[in-house]
Amino acid sequence: MEPLLETHPEAGEVLRVGGGTRLEGTVRVQGAKNSVLKLMSAALLAQGTTTITNVPNILDVKIMSELLRRLGCDVVYDVEAGTVVITVPERPHHRADYDLVRRMRASICVLGPLLSRCGEADVAMPGGDNIGSRGLDLHIDGLQRMGAHVVNEHGYLIATSDQLHGADVWLDFPSVGATETLVMAAVLADGKTTIDNAAREPEIVDICTMLVSMGASIDGIGTSALTIEGVDALHPVEHRTVPDRIVAGTWAVAAAITRGSITIADANPDHLHIALDKLISAGASVRSTGDGFTVSMDSRPKAVDIVTLPFPGFPTDLQPQFIALNAIADGAALVTENLFEARFRFVRELARLGADVRTDGHHALIRGREGLSGAPVEATDIRAGAGLVLAGLVAEGTTEVYGVGHIDRGYAGLVDDLRRLGARVERSATTAM
Numbered sequence: 001m002e003p004l005l006e007t008h009p010e011a012g013e014v015l016r017v018g019g020g021t022r023l024e025g026t027v028r029v030q031g032a033k034n035s036v037l038k039l040m041s042a043a044l045l046a047q048g049t050t051t052i053t054n055v056p057n058i059l060d061v062k063i064m065s066e067l068l069r070r071l072g073c074d075v076v077y078d079v080e081a082g083t084v085v086i087t088v089p090e091r092p093h094h095r096a097d098y099d100l101v102r103r104m105r106a107s108i109c110v111l112g113p114l115l116s117r118c119g120e121a122d123v124a125m126p127g128g129d130n131i132g133s134r135g136l137d138l139h140i141d142g143l144q145r146m147g148a149h150v151v152n153e154h155g156y157l158i159a160t161s162d163q164l165h166g167a168d169v170w171l172d173f174p175s176v177g178a179t180e181t182l183v184m185a186a187v188l189a190d191g192k193t194t195i196d197n198a199a200r201e202p203e204i205v206d207i208c209t210m211l212v213s214m215g216a217s218i219d220g221i222g223t224s225a226l227t228i229e230g231v232d233a234l235h236p237v238e239h240r241t242v243p244d245r246i247v248a249g250t251w252a253v254a255a256a257i258t259r260g261s262i263t264i265a266d267a268n269p270d271h272l273h274i275a276l277d278k279l280i281s282a283g284a285s286v287r288s289t290g291d292g293f294t295v296s297m298d299s300r301p302k303a304v305d306i307v308t309l310p311f312p313g314f315p316t317d318l319q320p321q322f323i324a325l326n327a328i329a330d331g332a333a334l335v336t337e338n339l340f341e342a343r344f345r346f347v348r349e350l351a352r353l354g355a356d357v358r359t360d361g362h363h364a365l366i367r368g369r370e371g372l373s374g375a376p377v378e379a380t381d382i383r384a385g386a387g388l389v390l391a392g393l394v395a396e397g398t399t400e401v402y403g404v405g406h407i408d409r410g411y412a413g414l415v416d417d418l419r420r421l422g423a424r425v426e427r428s429a430t431t432a433m
């Protein structure tokens, strides 16, 4: 069962990754971190017991479980079974405290459901990944159009409304978080809401699908124009979390960078079109299997240019992994990051392994090297951690990746999976000074 939140062992650990092994075998992908947290929060919209399956064993699920408990829910997270069972009271509490929200930015996803269910939501301004400013203006502007009064006081967003009403909202940018907040607010609002320029990531489709099975009326799912007709009440359901396309994409790069062959099971290649196409351009072969796909590579990768964009564009959450790939590729690649300005911080760490990367604003120029050399490096966020582990797999000698807690936030059972595929990797406590 779920270990206590206070005793999580990630702090002060290091991953030692031995370079030079070709990865080969099969790996299973769990449910998506970026979906399950929102599905858990959507459970707040219906009184009673909601069950979520295909739940990954990651720290963020424990944090979200604790947040929901503080809101008055009974939450049972069965790590082995991969389920979270959430029993929501008739009237949840409406305050999400700073001590949890600062540990996980995704906590902001309780804002919409709490406002709809309680008429008030006090949510601490989030912290989370160290990858840029990440505003909330689109969330706030949309809620205000739906009749909410929103103020920022003493580090908390305080939103109130007697009854939200439908509105026409046009997002300046197809923000994943803002689309989720507004959909969850609109499903119980009075009347019709339209969201134009909505995000259409597979995780948005997943939450909309769950909401529809709870009794919501949503049209245009999977497109950038959503129409939501508010209903009086929703009912609890059982829902299976969509596979984690970013974890699947990370394994795909692992196959390509180590010139190996990995079958990625329980994954949907349709959610990774551009990323897999880039791997094919780099020289990999990609084959669909019944419930996933196989990526194989038998030569040095060719450099590939990347431009990150909202779905269906190339995902920013795979950008560090592809920079690692380009670091050992044949040729030079230009990577453009359009979503999170601070994501290139990871490049400084990659340079410690001998990578030749220059950044200028939101562009990075990577000149591929024949090889990298192992060194101690620090993961600064989840995906930076993944990029460094991938680079460590091909760097000569041993790469020590610190900041393992970041990696644990997104990759369940990473060490076991890597070992099964043939990698030399171990995880241990750092020695105290």
Ligand code: UD1
Pocket: 033, 034, 035, 037, 106, 133, 134, 135, 136, 137, 138, 139, 140, 173, 174, 175, 176, 177, 178, 316, 317, 339, 340, 341
């Ligand atoms: C989610 C994902 C994250 C992924 C990102 C983009 C979760 C928990 N995280 O983050 O892994 O990298 O989508 O695919 O699901 N913005 C504003 N104002 C707003 C909202 C967003 O300016 O009100 C900006 C952000 O600063 C950022 C960009 O929009 O530059 C993208 O943000 P958004 O799509 O909202 O990402 P998240 O939901 O934070």
